[in-house]
Amino acid sequence: MATNIALGIDIGGSGIKGALVDLHAGDFASERLRIETPQKSTPANVAAVVGEIVANFADQLGDGPIGLTIPAIVQHGVTVSAANIDPAWVNCPAEKLFCEALGRDVVLVNDADAAGFAEVQFGAAKGHPGLVIITTLGTGIGSAIVHRGVLIPNSELGHLEIDGFDAEKRAAASVRAREGLSWGEYVPRLQRYYETVEFLFSPDLLVVGGGVSKKADKFLPHLKLRTPIVPAQLQNRAGIIGAAVLAVQQ
Template identity: 30%
Template sequence: NGEVSAIGIASPGPLDPHTGTILATPNIPEWQNFPLAPNLSKHFNVQVYLDNDANLAGLAEWKFGAGKGHSNLVYLTISTGIGGGVIVHDRLLQGFRGLGGELGHMIIDPEGPPCGCGKNGHVESFCSGPAIARYVNERIRAGETSTLQPDVNLSAAQVADAARAGDSLAISAFARAGYYLGISVANFLAIFDPSILIFGGGVSQVGDLLFKPFEESLRKHTFHPHYLDNLTIAKAALGDDAGLLGALALARLKMGAQ
């Protein structure tokens, strides 16, 4: 009948989906501990549901995209940061506090480089776009030769262009990221045992530069080869619409619709 019965919201975290509260927003400090869903619910007089944007992108890929038909799924977006969404037995993993699925902040080397969150050695510290560019800058300043110049504004896309042109440092930067991504995903397989891995985000678009070393590392570090049997590795299908469609899926699931 055209009436709005519920609203779904995909937001950067950390947040509490159980209360609809934004816990921290580095780019909007005024919204720290802000009860976004309750305020919108009061304003619009409908139920409002809130969750992490990466969680909801994973939910969307499961419901509408590359993961459709799979009951156990791990979604990973690799971009300026790294986010994840996990489906276990057809349910979005949220955890006791609603903070589950923060795959980009799994520690893979506590002595590793700093993460944007302030901790060290996270998946994001090694495999995100800024991490790849930072590594190249560090190696050039340490004396390695490259067609690239040290630049605080260097992007992973520029590193990818140099790698495709044969720059050995740029190639090694993606090989390093792929190596650590393989270690990370080997951990995810041991914890979640998915039937499909879905990769989204701009950095994932570089293709073999990242994924050939990733696959080698994944085979090397996976606890048992049986985890890899019939495992599908796929590109995300929904692009920039994933968060929006995930918010829709969240609201519909909460309201009991299919």
């Protein structure tokens, strides 16, 4: 196995995706393999699918560590929440479970943390020396905080209370779609969200990811902030890339 190759796997509510990652280039070194998330997405069922993905890449992978992302808060290897996956993940010793199921070292991280870290390593915030906050606008609002290249895990900035509301209940991309908001109606919600994040953290750079970032020209130029704010670059590759890099760094 090449020493610059690692496997990243992104566990989502609808699909589990994996690819080999070139750690120097910060991009896929193989085709991505996607398998549907089991309808009953318990730890055991998900671990079985992850095992299928690992087996697919085993010849190229060697005995290196694997990076996994999951839509949950991950504290010292334990998933203490669960979003779009089975409630059995709550307080599950998930990293240990995966290590035992796969028979190899595993590093488990929150999905937004992995994606945000990838953007700082290889994407929109590559090489940035300061405080970067990455947010993903999707079903909810995911977030990652990276200071001088070091990830501060489990920030959950989508759950800030703003004007009496959980922030993602007003400003997530899914809310715009569900309520049929025009861009003109959606921008004030994003303005309120990002000005609050800016006030609380005084970041040096804000990065906006999620599918809606492909239409960044519709909203980013209309936000009035002190902080530069830019669209993410790695799109749906970010979680897999970030997981692979974090696996070899820890």
